[in-house]
Amino acid sequence: MKLFHTFLFCILFNVGFSQSTEQYFEKIRNNEAALTAFFAQMPKGGDLHHHYSGSIYAEPLLAHAIAQDFYLxxxxxxxxxxxxxxxxxxxFSTLQKNGELEAYKQKVMHKWSVKDFNYVDYPSDKQFFESFMKFEPATNGNFEAGLLxxxxxxxKENVSYIETQLSTIPCAIQTNDLAKFNTQLRKMVANKNEKAVMQSLDxxxxxxxxxxxxxxxxxxxxNFVGKMHNELKIDDKQFTMRYQNFVLRFMEPVDLFKNxxxxxxxADSSPLMAGVNIVSPEDGETxxxxxxLHMLMFKYCHSRFPKVKYTLHAGELTLGLVRPEELSWHINAAVYTAGAxxxxxxxxxxYEDKSYDLLRYMAKNDxxxxxxxxxxxxxxxxxxxRHPILLYKEFGVPIVISTDDAGILRTNMTEQYVLLAKRYPTISYTDIKQFVYNSINYSFIQDKAVKKQLIQNLDSRFKTFESNFPLK
Structure with a gap:
C-alpha cells in the first residue's frame, strides 16, 4: 500500500509539473523570444527528416574549401x-592574394544557403535545390567534421537523436547493356501492367x-558508415545517430533500381542503417x-526485404508548382502502392484523391x-x-517535427517548434510533447534496447525541464 501511495504521488507530482508547464506555455505563446528560450531548453527527441549535406552550415564547408585551396x-x-x-x-589562394576573398565569401554564402535571400531575384525552390551541387565537393572527404x-x-539544443540521410552508396555495377529495360518498364507502367513490372524488376x-x-x-x-560512426564515438549517453540510405529520383529506372x-x-544487414528513402525535387521531369514506377520499385524491394523500413518524400508539391491533377495521387501511391x-x-x-480516407488509413496504420x-x-x-498540419492532427495521423536541411535553410529544431507554437494556437503543449515522443517511437532504430533507452532519457529530461515551472 505504501508503494502504491508513493507511485500515485509521483504521478500526481509529474502531472502538476506538466500543468504548470502548459500554463506557462500558453502565457508566452505570442512572445517569440520567450518561446525561443522555452523550446531551446525543452527536450526535442529526434530529427527524423534530416539530410546530412543540407544540414551542415555553409561556414565550415567554405572554411574547409579555403583551407584545402579548392577552385571556385x-x-x-x-x-x-x-x-x-x-x-x-x-x-581560393589566388582570390586571397588579390584581395578578393572576403567579397567572394559573401557571394558563396548567398549561393550555398538562403542567407539574405530576398524572394525577388531567383525562384526559392531553385535556390534551395541548386545549392547542393555547388558545395558537394566540400562535403566529400569531410564527413567526420560534419557528423561532429x-x-x-x-x-546543445537538446536533440537526442538524428536519423540522417548521409550519402548514396557507391556501386560500380555496369548497366549499359540493360538500357532496354528503361523503355520497357515505363511502357508497362503506362499500360498499368504491374505484374509485368514486377517480373522485369525480378x-x-x-x-x-x-x-x-x-x-x-x-x-x-x-568501411564507411560503421568505421566513421565508431571511431568518432557518435553514440553516447547524450546522443544517438542512425543513417538512412537514399536513391535519386532523377536517375534512369535501371540505375535507380540498382541503387x-x-x-x-x-539497411537489411546493419543496425546502424535505419532505412531507405528517395530524394531530389518531386516536381522534376523524371x-x-x-x-x-518508383513506388512499385519500393513495393518490390519490400517483398525481398520485409524487415527494412522506409520513408518517402511524398506530396512535396503545391498548387502552381505542377498541374492540379498531379497533386492528387503522390501520397496515395506512397502509402497504398509503396507501403511507406x-x-x-x-x-x-x-488535394489528394479521397484525402479523408487516406488520412484515416494513415492514422489507423500508424x-x-x-x-x-x-x-x-x-x-x-x-x-x-495553407499548411496541412492541423488536417493531419484532426484525423489523428502521428506527427513528427523535423528540420529537413537546417544548414541551407539557416534554421534549427528550436525554430521549428517556435513556428509551431506561434502559428497554430490549437496545438497545445501536451500535443507538442507527444510530437517529441513520436520522434523516438516512430524512428527506424532497429535495436529495441536503444529505443527504450532514448524514451527513458526523454522521461528524465522532461521531468527536469518541467520542474522549472512555474518560474520563480
Missing amino acids: NTQTMTVSKEKQTGTDWVL ELKNRAI SLYTIFIKNDAKKYATDFNT LVVAFIS SMKDYE NRIGHGVDIA IPVEINLTSNEFILKVKEN
Missing part, C-alpha cells in the same frame, strides 16, 4: 578540388545480385514521369508524417493555414 567558379560559386576547364575557375558538428549542435534484381550488389552494401556499411537494391541490402512506413512533407494532402515548417515555407511558399 566565380560565376556559379561552385567549388572543385580539381582544376576545371574555363576561365571562371580560380583558386551535427552531434554537438544537437546536444530479372534485374537477379542480375544485380549476381554482380555482387551485396559487396557494395557491405563495404559501405563496414535501391543495394540500399535495401545495406521524378514526375517515373513516380509510379512514414511520409516526408505530405504538403499536398488536401503512418506518421514528417512536418518541415521552414522548408515548406521557403521551397513551396506554404505556411500557416
Whole structure:
C-alpha cells in the first residue's frame, strides 16, 4: 500500500509539473523570444527528416574549401578540388592574394544557403535545390567534421537523436547493356501492367545480385558508415545517430533500381542503417514521369526485404508548382502502392484523391508524417493555414517535427517548434510533447534496447525541464 501511495504521488507530482508547464506555455505563446528560450531548453527527441549535406552550415564547408585551396567558379560559386576547364575557375589562394576573398565569401554564402535571400531575384525552390551541387565537393572527404558538428549542435539544443540521410552508396555495377529495360518498364507502367513490372524488376534484381550488389552494401556499411560512426564515438549517453540510405529520383529506372537494391541490402544487414528513402525535387521531369514506377520499385524491394523500413518524400508539391491533377495521387501511391512506413512533407494532402480516407488509413496504420515548417515555407511558399498540419492532427495521423536541411535553410529544431507554437494556437503543449515522443517511437532504430533507452532519457529530461515551472 505504501508503494502504491508513493507511485500515485509521483504521478500526481509529474502531472502538476506538466500543468504548470502548459500554463506557462500558453502565457508566452505570442512572445517569440520567450518561446525561443522555452523550446531551446525543452527536450526535442529526434530529427527524423534530416539530410546530412543540407544540414551542415555553409561556414565550415567554405572554411574547409579555403583551407584545402579548392577552385571556385566565380560565376556559379561552385567549388572543385580539381582544376576545371574555363576561365571562371580560380583558386581560393589566388582570390586571397588579390584581395578578393572576403567579397567572394559573401557571394558563396548567398549561393550555398538562403542567407539574405530576398524572394525577388531567383525562384526559392531553385535556390534551395541548386545549392547542393555547388558545395558537394566540400562535403566529400569531410564527413567526420560534419557528423561532429551535427552531434554537438544537437546536444546543445537538446536533440537526442538524428536519423540522417548521409550519402548514396557507391556501386560500380555496369548497366549499359540493360538500357532496354528503361523503355520497357515505363511502357508497362503506362499500360498499368504491374505484374509485368514486377517480373522485369525480378530479372534485374537477379542480375544485380549476381554482380555482387551485396559487396557494395557491405563495404559501405563496414568501411564507411560503421568505421566513421565508431571511431568518432557518435553514440553516447547524450546522443544517438542512425543513417538512412537514399536513391535519386532523377536517375534512369535501371540505375535507380540498382541503387535501391543495394540500399535495401545495406539497411537489411546493419543496425546502424535505419532505412531507405528517395530524394531530389518531386516536381522534376523524371521524378514526375517515373513516380509510379518508383513506388512499385519500393513495393518490390519490400517483398525481398520485409524487415527494412522506409520513408518517402511524398506530396512535396503545391498548387502552381505542377498541374492540379498531379497533386492528387503522390501520397496515395506512397502509402497504398509503396507501403511507406512514414511520409516526408505530405504538403499536398488536401488535394489528394479521397484525402479523408487516406488520412484515416494513415492514422489507423500508424503512418506518421514528417512536418518541415521552414522548408515548406521557403521551397513551396506554404505556411500557416495553407499548411496541412492541423488536417493531419484532426484525423489523428502521428506527427513528427523535423528540420529537413537546417544548414541551407539557416534554421534549427528550436525554430521549428517556435513556428509551431506561434502559428497554430490549437496545438497545445501536451500535443507538442507527444510530437517529441513520436520522434523516438516512430524512428527506424532497429535495436529495441536503444529505443527504450532514448524514451527513458526523454522521461528524465522532461521531468527536469518541467520542474522549472512555474518560474520563480
